[in-house]
Amino acid sequence: MATKILTEHINVPGIETFDVYRKQGGYTAVEKAIKTMTPEAIVEEVKKAGVRGRGGAGFPMGMKWSFLAKPEGVPRYLVCNADESEPGTFKDHYLMKNIPHLLIEGMIISSFALGANKSFIYVRGELMYVIHILEKAIAEATAKGFLGKNILGSGYDLELVVQPGGGAYICGEETALLESLEGKRGNPRNKPPFPAVKGLYQSPTVVNNVESIATTPWIVNNGGDAYAGVGIGRSTGTKLISASGHINKPGVYEIELGVPVEDFIYADEWCGGIRPGHKFKALVAGGSSVPILPANLALTLANGEKRLMSYESLSDGGFATGTMLGSGGFIVFDETSCIVRNTWNFSRFYHHESCGQCSPCREGTGWMEKVLHRIEHGHGHQQDIDLLVDVARKIEGNTICPLGDAAAWPVASAIRHFRDEFQWHIDNPAEATQPGAVYRGDMALV
Amino acid sequence: MTTETNNTVTFTPERLTKAQEIIARYPEGKQKSALLPLLHLLQEQEGWTSPEGMDYVARMLDIQPIEVYEVASFYTMYHLNPVGKHVIEYCRTGPCCLMGGEDVYAHLKQRLGIDTGQTTVDGQFTLKEVECLAACGMGPVFQIREKYYMHLTNERVDEIIDELSK
Numbered sequence: 001m002a003t004k005i006l007t008e009h010i011n012v013p014g015i016e017t018f019d020v021y022r023k024q025g026g027y028t029a030v031e032k033a034i035k036t037m038t039p040e041a042i043v044e045e046v047k048k049a050g051v052r053g054r055g056g057a058g059f060p061m062g063m064k065w066s067f068l069a070k071p072e073g074v075p076r077y078l079v080c081n082a083d084e085s086e087p088g089t090f091k092d093h094y095l096m097k098n099i100p101h102l103l104i105e106g107m108i109i110s111s112f113a114l115g116a117n118k119s120f121i122y123v124r125g126e127l128m129y130v131i132h133i134l135e136k137a138i139a140e141a142t143a144k145g146f147l148g149k150n151i152l153g154s155g156y157d158l159e160l161v162v163q164p165g166g167g168a169y170i171c172g173e174e175t176a177l178l179e180s181l182e183g184k185r186g187n188p189r190n191k192p193p194f195p196a197v198k199g200l201y202q203s204p205t206v207v208n209n210v211e212s213i214a215t216t217p218w219i220v221n222n223g224g225d226a227y228a229g230v231g232i233g234r235s236t237g238t239k240l241i242s243a244s245g246h247i248n249k250p251g252v253y254e255i256e257l258g259v260p261v262e263d264f265i266y267a268d269e270w271c272g273g274i275r276p277g278h279k280f281k282a283l284v285a286g287g288s289s290v291p292i293l294p295a296n297l298a299l300t301l302a303n304g305e306k307r308l309m310s311y312e313s314l315s316d317g318g319f320a321t322g323t324m325l326g327s328g329g330f331i332v333f334d335e336t337s338c339i340v341r342n343t344w345n346f347s348r349f350y351h352h353e354s355c356g357q358c359s360p361c362r363e364g365t366g367w368m369e370k371v372l373h374r375i376e377h378g379h380g381h382q383q384d385i386d387l388l389v390d391v392a393r394k395i396e397g398n399t400i401c402p403l404g405d406a407a408a409w410p411v412a413s414a415i416r417h418f419r420d421e422f423q424w425h426i427d428n429p430a431e432a433t434q435p436g437a438v439y440r441g442d443m444a445l446v
Numbered sequence: 447m448t449t450e451t452n453n454t455v456t457f458t459p460e461r462l463t464k465a466q467e468i469i470a471r472y473p474e475g476k477q478k479s480a481l482l483p484l485l486h487l488l489q490e491q492e493g494w495t496s497p498e499g500m501d502y503v504a505r506m507l508d509i510q511p512i513e514v515y516e517v518a519s520f521y522t523m524y525h526l527n528p529v530g531k532h533v534i535e536y537c538r539t540g541p542c543c544l545m546g547g548e549d550v551y552a553h554l555k556q557r558l559g560i561d562t563g564q565t566t567v568d569g570q571f572t573l574k575e576v577e578c579l580a581a582c583g584m585g586p587v588f589q590i591r592e593k594y595y596m597h598l599t600n601e602r603v604d605e606i607i608d609e610l611s612k
Binding site for chain 2: 075084085086087088089090092093118124125126127128129132159161163164165166167168169180181182183184185186201242243244245246250251252288329331333337341342345346348349352353355
């Protein structure tokens, strides 16, 4: 039986209420943490667990915590990033909606470990109904003495605030999120200083993803070593994967890291295979920003071994033949999918969501969208493919925040692996612009 | 943003209480943090973030009106112009498109007789295209206020429009 760290009780009827969550063992980790552990000991367990940032960056959470500056007399903040907006990703939505107390419990433990007395959950504004669910859970936990003043008689105080965003992908970038939380436009900040030194209101701040914070109750209950015993290598623990696209069973699945990609796609336990009568063409494994892979490279490494659902295996081969685990936004494409159209769609997204602060991103995303639009709509020029590669290269690494990279990678990878398909659009505009027309040339379908 | 009106916007008593609660939850001197939530509250009441409403929020937070305008215009959820009774925010991003989202959107536009950004003549529906709503496994998806409508098909869209038109 695969270990479920986050979703073991998610289907228990009434789990969204305090009483049912409590009956399933909820809030015992808060009791253990606050009554028997020091903040330093909790940080140590999270470090041992080796849990890596689940928002997409994959940075070790315990290490991020240990960077938090602790000057005397200055408040410290924990901010939960629930601005889930990366196309293909809907796991935090699923978790918060179904088992809100898991996040609340994780916030209490994490805030205690970091010495924060006021913590924020920044939820994308579109999820207003989830905000109401979280606020209800907070009210329940406060009434039961797990939040507010003098939690469980320990002398520790914590207030949780749920903050709505206003509709902006960029606010998933942690410094843009902090700007937004201060009531400003979501323009990412230059770093350094990092939020751990100067974050919210210029105070030391940790920003963690929902799924990352939700691991802490299990880590406190079972220990960091137990967590590190799940998964594979440096990809410890479990990961929520948001599966969408042309599969039989779209949804959110909690997997132990290390499951073969092939099993994840074809096993009944997870995606249940490609929809009937169709073949597997391509995969975006970790949200729209990670490199797209053709089916054969999605399933196997360049050396022929099976590719696994882990940080290391998905990135094996670098960008030449690999990709990234990212946020776990797993989008499956069958042979009816037009890679050019999808790339244009993603480029339009990044152009729309660029905050406009850095010229390479503001201008470059616009140019990529424009050029892809004309290729897709039958007006491509012979030099357009090289032009796209050139623009993508000029954005990458030249911006304040990673949105520029996120916009460049899907374009560069689509051309790297599906160049013939772009060329076909340019060479055969009349055919390629027919409704439902898709390139059927030589490619490895599975 | 040139709508002429003599009405000064003020929150209803319940919303005023709610606004004061929101402002009170930030540290002293950091009340500007309440801006995004208050704009949501304003839009919930007025249907859009009108210039008068934004000025009212600015006074409430003791900040310059431009600080409100620049924020309202940055984020996509705030309507800077009056909208219909039901604002349909339709996801146009990749995963929803894979599930036939573009065809369903074409049907929706035809059914309402309007294009993106327009409002039906009876003022019932406004159509907006939005980016990913974080419901990709349930696509195609659109949202009306807080409610998500998922697994959309042409038939389902007709049912929803019929229901809301009653």
